[in-house]
Amino acid sequence: MARITRHPDHLKPRAPETQSSFSFASRTLESGRGAPYPSAVAMAPLHFGKNSLMNESSQTSAPLGQPGAAPLNSGPLDADPQNAGLQNAGAVPGGVRLRANKLGVVAIAFFAIAAAAPMAAVVGASPVIFSASGPGTPVIYVIAALLVALFSVGYLRMSQHITNAGGFVAYIAKGLGNKWATGGAGIAILTYLSLQIGLWSQFGVFAQQLIESLTGLGLPVYFWIVVVMAITTVLTMKGVDASLKVLGVLILGETLVVAALVISLVAQKGLGIFTLAGFTGESIFGPGLGISLLFAFACFTSFEATVVFAEEAKEPRRTIPRAAYLVIAFIGVFYMVSTWAISGAVGIDGIQAVATENPSGMIFELAESSAGAWLSIAMQVLVVTSFIAMLLGLSNMFSRYLFALGRAGALPAKLSSVSATGAPSFAGLVNSLAVLAVISAFLLAGADPIATVFAWFVALGTAGFISILLLTSAAVLVYFARSGTRDNLWVTVIAPALSFLAFVVVGYLTLENYDVLLGGAGGVARWLLLGIPLIFLAGLIRGNQKPAINYAAEIL
Numbered sequence: 001m002a003r004i005t006r007h008p009d010h011l012k013p014r015a016p017e018t019q020s021s022f023s024f025a026s027r028t029l030e031s032g033r034g035a036p037y038p039s040a041v042a043m044a045p046l047h048f049g050k051n052s053l054m055n056e057s058s059q060t061s062a063p064l065g066q067p068g069a070a071p072l073n074s075g076p077l078d079a080d081p082q083n084a085g086l087q088n089a090g091a092v093p094g095g096v097r098l099r100a101n102k103l104g105v106v107a108i109a110f111f112a113i114a115a116a117a118p119m120a121a122v123v124g125a126s127p128v129i130f131s132a133s134g135p136g137t138p139v140i141y142v143i144a145a146l147l148v149a150l151f152s153v154g155y156l157r158m159s160q161h162i163t164n165a166g167g168f169v170a171y172i173a174k175g176l177g178n179k180w181a182t183g184g185a186g187i188a189i190l191t192y193l194s195l196q197i198g199l200w201s202q203f204g205v206f207a208q209q210l211i212e213s214l215t216g217l218g219l220p221v222y223f224w225i226v227v228v229m230a231i232t233t234v235l236t237m238k239g240v241d242a243s244l245k246v247l248g249v250l251i252l253g254e255t256l257v258v259a260a261l262v263i264s265l266v267a268q269k270g271l272g273i274f275t276l277a278g279f280t281g282e283s284i285f286g287p288g289l290g291i292s293l294l295f296a297f298a299c300f301t302s303f304e305a306t307v308v309f310a311e312e313a314k315e316p317r318r319t320i321p322r323a324a325y326l327v328i329a330f331i332g333v334f335y336m337v338s339t340w341a342i343s344g345a346v347g348i349d350g351i352q353a354v355a356t357e358n359p360s361g362m363i364f365e366l367a368e369s370s371a372g373a374w375l376s377i378a379m380q381v382l383v384v385t386s387f388i389a390m391l392l393g394l395s396n397m398f399s400r401y402l403f404a405l406g407r408a409g410a411l412p413a414k415l416s417s418v419s420a421t422g423a424p425s426f427a428g429l430v431n432s433l434a435v436l437a438v439i440s441a442f443l444l445a446g447a448d449p450i451a452t453v454f455a456w457f458v459a460l461g462t463a464g465f466i467s468i469l470l471l472t473s474a475a476v477l478v479y480f481a482r483s484g485t486r487d488n489l490w491v492t493v494i495a496p497a498l499s500f501l502a503f504v505v506v507g508y509l510t511l512e513n514y515d516v517l518l519g520g521a522g523g524v525a526r527w528l529l530l531g532i533p534l535i536f537l538a539g540l541i542r543g544n545q546k547p548a549i550n551y552a553a554e555i556l
Contacts, residue, residue, distance in 0.1 A: 102312045102422070107244055108323040109330070111309060114247045115302030115393030116327075118334050119254035119386035123363045123379065126339050128295050130355035130362075132288030135278025135348035138340040140289075144296035145332030147502055148303055151469065152328065154476040154496035156321040159307055167308040167401055168472045175475025175482075178549050183539030184471045185410050190535050191464030192398040195301070196391065196435045198457035200225055201442075201449040203387040210384050221449055225439060229432055232392045236399050236428035239421035240312060243396055250389035257375070257382050258338050261363075264371035265345040273344025278351075290509045291516055294462075297506060300331060301465050302390075305397045312422075342366060395431060402427035409549045410542070456525045459517035464532055466507045473500035 129137045155171070162170050169188055173181035204221035207228065212218050235243045265273060306324040313319040343351045345366060354362055368376035403424035406415025419425040442453045477500060480492040510517070518525045543549060 102240060102314070103309055103319070104314050105319050105322045105326060107240070108306055108309045108313060108319065109326045110244060110247045110251060111240075111393050111396055112302045112305035112323070112327040113330060113393075114251055114389040115305055115397060116299060116331050117386045117390035118299075118331060119258060119379075120383050120390065121299045122258060122335065122338050123383050125295050125299055126335070126342070127355040127359035127362050129292045130339070130343070130351050131359065133286065133292040134283050134288075134352035135343045136280070136283030136286075137292070137343060137351075138336045139279055139284050140292045140296045141299075141332060141335040141339060144293060144300060145328055145336075147297065147499070147506075148300045149325070149328050150495055150502065151473060151499040152303075152321075152324055153491055154480065154499070155472065156324055157491050158476050158479055159310070159320050160317050162307075162310070167304045167397075167404075168468050169401075169405070171307075171472050171479075172475045175477070175479035176471070179540055179543035180471065180475075182410055182543035182549060183536040184468060185405055186535035186539035187464050187467050187471075187532055188401060189405075190531055191461050191468060192394065192401065193431075193434060193438070193461075194457040194464060195461035196394055196398065196431075197438050198454045198459075198461060199387070199391060199394070200229065200435060201439055201453035201457075203228070203384070203391060205449050206387065207384050210380060222440075222443055226436070228388060228391070229436060232388070232395050233428060233432040235392060236395045236432075237419060237423060237425040239419065239423035240309075240396070241421070243392055247389055247392060250385050253382050254386050254389070255334075257378050258334070260371065260375060261367050261379070262338060262341045264367070264375065265341045268370045269345050273341050275344050275348065278343060278348035291513050294506065294509050294513055294517075296335070298462050298465075299335065300328070301462070302393060302397070303327060305393065308397050308400050311400075345370070395428060399424045399428035399431050402431060455518050456528060459514065459525070460528045460531065462517060463510050463514070463529060466503060466510050467532055467536075470500070470503045470507060473503055 126137065129140055133140050158171060158174070162174055167188070169181050169185045172184040201221075204225040207224040208219065208221045211224070235246060303324070306320055306327060310316045310320050313323075342363070346354050346362075358365070364376045364379060367379050402411065402415045403418070404416075405411040406413055406417075406427065415424075415427045415430065417424070417426040439453065443449060447453055473496060476496045477493075480486075480496065485492050514526065514529065
């Protein structure tokens with residue numbers, strides 16, 4: 001018999017419960033139609049002046065061992081020979097799990113909203129979309145939110161059968177099998193490491209400029225990256241409690257300062273700024289639609305955080321869907337209302353030109369003219385703190401990804417280590433060291449932290465995220481088709497099929513506009529895209545070599 005290892009109480013195997021990025025200011029590029037678009041990832045630094053600164057659950061609500069409980073791994077997953085390793089999924093390998101029953105709807109939403117960095121997106125991403133779609137920008141954000149909501153219909157229905165920190169990878173395993181899931185895991189690792197590398201590099205520039213403008217202290221970019229990364233790593237390793245306290249304060253600050261901007265604009269210009277006159281077919285569906293939709297959609301890349309925290313959720317089968325829709329609604333409304341007010345205040349006839357001419361300073365100047373220098377300075381400070389919240393959210397999210405992959409056997413088992421508080425401590429440390437190693441290599445080689453590190457890696461991460469969504473959409477479709485679930489055709493067939501087709505279109509737009517994502521760099525940077533199919537292929541091969549990989553183990 002295998003030796004039984006004792007764990008702290010919150011780590012012991014338990015019976016299942018009843019069911020119940022961007023921030024950028026950019027230089028101008030020429031589009032194929034000749035209209036100038038700022039590149040969201042080829043950002044010029046913000047100008048700070050002295051006054052302007054996976055576990056499958058039983059398929060009924062009855063607990064295991066009681067009448068009405070479904071078999072552990074019932075469903076289409078078991079019919080697939082490549083998932084034979086899941087037949088013995090009575091417990092997570094090693095009996096290790098994250099601390100359960102810890103997070104409610106609002107707590108999970110905090111992590112996802114923080115990782116979206118809404119304040120930084122309004123200041124940085126919105127000018128990019130304004131320059132492409134002008135007064136149609138608020139509608140572009142609504143379209144992006146509806147696209148994510150469409151994907152969520154089948155995805156969240158499928159979440160009733162999965163409670164796993166592996167995020168999308170667990171869903172791919174459930175629908176398409178272990179081999180495809182391991183390929184998807186490779187893309188997920190590439191995606192989230194790339195996003196963190198690029199965003200940390202950009203944060204360092206903004207933090208350095210802000211501190212220097214306020215204090216005259218001219219410390220290097222690398223210093224601020226190392227100092228703040230050390231703080232976020234410690235918070236990640238300490239567990240969700242510590243991170244939530246910090247995120248709560250930072251998100252509240254972001255929300256209040258943007259609300260202050262909107263209120264000051266209304267006080268100065270009147271409610272007439274919320275005009276429908278700019279919502280024309282030309283502004284919404286014009287030549288700028290592709291790049292606008294791509295960047296608006298990129299502002300929702302943190303959405304996966306809602307399911308990554310499923311193991312730690314209270315009543316996950318109810319909490320996760322509620323948190324997901326709360327995140328979509330909050331971010332969508334936040335972007336729509338703020339950009340609508342900004343567009344009307346500047347003027348629907350002039351917003352496109354203003355955003356093109358001054359993408360990095362437009363929002364700050366508007367804040368100063370409407371409320372005074374205090375609001376402009378506050379926004380500049382909170383853009384930097386918004387980055388900290390985003391990076392802390394991503395650190396917590398990706399460390400749980402690595403934890404789940406280590407526990408499943410796709411990565412070294414050491415990554416599934418947890419601290420006394422039930423946090424994926426070792427995975428959090430590995431994540432930070434990996435990100436810091438890549439950034440260090442580029443900066444020591446003399447690479448520009450914005451034009452090279454940020455542009456290259458955020459573009460790659462965006463393309464990788466679209467790839468993961470395509471795989472997950474396909475997995476949702478296949479899962480419901482193989483399980484024979486047809487109680488609601490909209491939920492199980494129509495919405496998943498439409499979301500899959502929509503992401504095919506978004507994927508095409510990503511490739512079509514990849515040079516814009518790169519800030520016009522092209523060349524060597526374009527070859528980085530090959531990393532996505534190559535790492536996916538490597539994952540497929542590993543999935544065949546190690547059939548015991550188990551993404552959907554039931555935690556008892």
